[in-house]
Amino acid sequence: MADLVSEFVTWMEALPPLWAYCIVFLIAYGENVVPPIPGDLIVVFGGYLAGLGQLNLVVVIMLSTLGGALGFMSMYGIGYWLGEAVLRPDRLTWLPQGQFEKAQRWIRRWGYGVVAANRFLSGARSVISLTVGVARMSPWATAWWCTFSAAVWTALIAYAGYAVGDNWRVVVEYLRLYGRFVLGLLVLIALAVAVRASWQRSRRDEPPARPPDM
Numbered sequence: 001m002a003d004l005v006s007e008f009v010t011w012m013e014a015l016p017p018l019w020a021y022c023i024v025f026l027i028a029y030g031e032n033v034v035p036p037i038p039g040d041l042i043v044v045f046g047g048y049l050a051g052l053g054q055l056n057l058v059v060v061i062m063l064s065t066l067g068g069a070l071g072f073m074s075m076y077g078i079g080y081w082l083g084e085a086v087l088r089p090d091r092l093t094w095l096p097q098g099q100f101e102k103a104q105r106w107i108r109r110w111g112y113g114v115v116a117a118n119r120f121l122s123g124a125r126s127v128i129s130l131t132v133g134v135a136r137m138s139p140w141a142t143a144w145w146c147t148f149s150a151a152v153w154t155a156l157i158a159y160a161g162y163a164v165g166d167n168w169r170v171v172v173e174y175l176r177l178y179g180r181f182v183l184g185l186l187v188l189i190a191l192a193v194a195v196r197a198s199w200q201r202s203r204r205d206e207p208p209a210r211p212p213d214m
Contacts, residue, residue, distance in 0.1 A: 009045050017055055020046070024055075025063040028154070032071025032126055039068070043154050047161025057162050061155050068119065068150035072129045073143055079133020103131040112137070115145040119153035 012023055024046045031039025043064045050057035106114045106128075114121075115137075118128045132142055 009041075012042075012045065013049065013054075020049065020055055021059060021063055024060055025067040028064040028067030028150075029071040029074075032068060032075055032129060039064075040157055044157050044161035047158035047163075048165065050158070051162040051165050057158060061151070061158050064154035064158060065147065065151045068154060069143065069147040072118065072125070072146040072150070073139075075126055075129035076133040076139070076142055076146075079130035080136060080139075081133075083134055103127045104135075107131055107135055107137075112141055112145050115142055116149050118146060119149040 012020055015023065024042055027037060027042040028039050031037045043060070046055060046060040046064065047057060049055040050060055103114070114128055115132055118125050121128065129146070
């Protein structure tokens with residue numbers, strides 16, 4: 001996999017700017033539809049190419065934002081159209097099915113805050129967009145918040161690639177570690193919420209204490 005990525009970025013580095021911009025847009029879009037696509041890596045690399053003067057940093061950020069937002073809304077549309085059918089195990093099998101319930105809990109608890117944070121929740125972006133669609137949340141509010149999220153995230157990582165130059169791969173490695181940390185943190189939060197809910201149910205089910213006999 002590492003060799004494939006290395007060959008891809010070497011190939012992309014040799015492309016004319018117009019085609020490199022197209023790749024940045026398409027990868028940013030495709031990452032939301034097929035999660036294994038390394039969207040963040042290409043955005044960081046686009047920032048690096050901007051640092052070399054081959055691309056324009058603002059254009060890289062704009063295209064990455066647009067691609068990410070359109071990809072999110074595409075999956076939102078699929079969720080809106082298919083409804084609860086997307087939760088069937090024989091549908092969209094390339095997505096992490098176990099995360100749908102988690103995303104539903106997040107949305108019930110935090111609403112559009114989950115959409116605003118989706119770009120920072122590595123590994124759950126596609127699941128969130130589908131779940132928001134299934135929940136029939138407002139398309140206009142969803143479009144606004146997913147675009148905001150994409151703009152902030154891509155600006156940060158594109159600028160990181162721009163700033164560190166030849167060390168752009170270090171940024172990618174930190175992003176990978178960040179993704180693992182976020183995933184672990186979300187699992188701990190989900191466990192804490194489940195334990196708290198179970199404890200509250202057990203307290204409600206306890207019979208009322210009887211007064212002492214006189």
